[in-house]
Amino acid sequence: MDLYIPATVKIASPVWLYCGYDLEGDDLYSMKWYKNHVEFYRFLPSDNPPGQKYDLVGVYVDLKKSNQTHVYLTQTDLNTDGLYGCEVSTEAPSYRTVQAEKKMKIYVLPRENPAIEGLEPTYDIGDEVNVTCISSPSKPAAWLSWFINGKPVDPTSLMPYRYQRHQEGLQSTMLGLKFIVTFNHLKLGVMSLGCTATVSQEYYSRSGEIVIGGQFRTEAETYIPAETRPTLSTGKQEYKVGEIVEVNCSSPRDKTDKSVGLVRQ
Template sequence: MLFYKQVPESPIRGSTVTLECRYDLEGDRLYSVKWYKDGVEFLRYMPHDRPKIKAFNIKGLKVDVIRSTNTTVVLDNVQHSASGIYKCKVLADAPTLDEDADEKKLVVTETPLSMDQPPIGILGGSVRLNCAHNLGSLPLYSFKWLKDDKVFYTFIPRNRPPGEMYSVQGVTVDVSPLLREAYLSSSVCQTQMLQGNYSSLFLKNLSALSAGAYRCEASSDAPPFLTVQDEKMLAVFEQRDMRPHITYDRETYQVGDNVLLNCTSSRSRPAPKLAVYVNDRLLIDADVRTKVDTHPDGFQTTTLAATIPVRQHDVSRAALRVKCQASFVGLYEAVGEMSIPVGQHTGDHRAPYQHQRPQHSQPPQRPPHLGSISSTQDECLTKAMKILARAWVAYQ
C-alpha cells in the first residue's frame, strides 16, 4: 500500500485546516478511513454506509463534513484546543490491508501580525503606525493600510510599482522620518521609500478627521491563502491637557443646598464619556444630563450637568469632594478633581486642585507618545510637566 499524509504543523488560530490522507490500495476495495486526534476517533469514512462520512464530537474540533472526503478532512475555525497528535487509519476489504499512517503533530499558533501605534495624538502632531508581520514560508500577496475601512496604502510585490497611495480624508503620510538622507524629497524617492517600509508609516498634521480605526492587513500568495489583520483606535486631542473642566453655580453652600455642577471635556475626537463622582460615589445616569457638541473643525466636547444635594454625611473638612472623569474609548482617562466649600465663603469657585492620570488597565501614557514636539517652547513645557509630575508623586 502506498501511503501519504499531510498535516499542517502550525496553522493560525481561526483559520481553516485541511488534513490529507492519500493512499493506493493496489486494486483492493476501500473499507474505511478513520481519523484520530490524540488517540480518539473523530471522523470515519465508509463508502458502503449512508451517509458515507460520520463525525464524532470532540471538544475543540469543528469538522466540515460537507467539504471532507475519503482523502481529506476539513477543520474550520481552529482554536488552540485543536492542537494535538493526528493519525489516519486506512482499512481495505482484504484483511491484510490495514495500515496506520505516521502520527503528525499539529500546534495552533497565534496570528503572525501585530499592530503597534500610540492610542492618542495631538492636533498638528504625528504618530507612527507599525505593523510587524511574519507569514513564515508563505509569500506575501498584498499588504494594506486602512482607516475606517478605507484603503489609503497598498503594497503588492508583483505590481510595478508595488506601492500605491490613496487619498483618505484626515490621513497625511509623512515619508521624511524614514528617509536616510533629508534632502531626498522627490516623489520618486518617496515612492521607493514606501516600497521598502510599507509596514511602518508616519501620519503627520493630525486633525480631528485623523481620528478613527486604523487597520493593517497582510495576505499570503500560497495555500492556505491566509489573511491576517489587526486594528487599533486613534483619538486626537486639541491640546495635551486633557483634564475636564469643572464649574459650579455658587461660591459656598450649606447642608441642604443643591450644587448645580457642570463638567466639560477638552476638545477631542472622538468625544469622551464623562462620569461624576461625589466622595468616590458614582452618580447614576438618572442624576446627570449629558450632551455632545461637534464643532466646525470636527472636534467634539462632552458636557455633563448634574444637580448634587449637599448632605451632611458627604461633607468632610467643610468641603464636598467632586471628581469628573473623562474616558476616551477605553484608551485613556483624564481626571479633574475639586473640593466644593460648604459652610464657608471663598472668592474662587473653580477647581483649586486638579490632576490627571492614565487608566490603570492600560500601559502608562507618556507625553512624548502624544505627538511630535513642534517647537522649543513645547519641549520646555514637556520638561516642566515631567518635573511637576515627579514633585507631585514625591508629595503624595
C-alpha cells in the same frame, strides 16, 4: 497569517503595522497593504526598488523603514482612522493568496481638564447644588464621572446631556449633578466636588476638582451650642519661649472640674 494593527492610536503618534506569514516553501510574489480597500503600499521582490507607496489621505508611509513584513507610518491624523488590510501572494506553481484586515481608531485627547460650571459663591446646609461638568472636545467623546469627597455619587443625582459636536468630528460631553447639601457631605467643614473625564484607559484619565471650604454659611454653633462648649482661660495673654504656660479648661456642666496643663516651649 499574523496581522498586527493597533486598535487605538493617539493622534500624531507614529505607527508600526505588521503582516507576518508562512509561505510554506513557496516564494513571495507580493505583499500589499490597503486602507479601506485602497492600496497604499506594496512589496514585490522582483521590482527595483521592491517597496513602493501610493499617496492616500491620512497614510504617511516611510519607505526606508518599510519592508516585506512591516510598514511604518511616520505620523497619524484623523484621516488615518480606518480599516487596514494585508494581502500576501506567492509565486508559481501554487499562486496562493491570503489576506486579513483590522480596524484602527485614532484618539484625540482633550486639551484641558474638564470644567465645572454652576457653583454658587456659598452654600447652606439644605441648599441645592446644581452643577455641570463639561469636557474639552475629544474623539471619541469623553466618559464623565462625578465624585463627592472622592467617592462616586449616587446615580440618581446625575443628569446626562447630549453630546456637543465640534469640527473634525470631535465631541464634548456634559454631565450634570444635583443634590441637597447635608452634614454628611462635610469633612471638617469642607466638601470637594470632582469630575473625571476618561477617553481611553490606555491614554487618558484626568480630573477637575473644586474644594468648597469656608464657603458654607453654617456657623460653628450649629454643631456645638455655645452653652455646652468648654472654655479656656489663661493667666497671661502672651508668653515668651521658656516660660511655663498654665491653661484652665472648664466644662459648663461642672464649673468646679478644671484641668491644668503645663507646656514648656
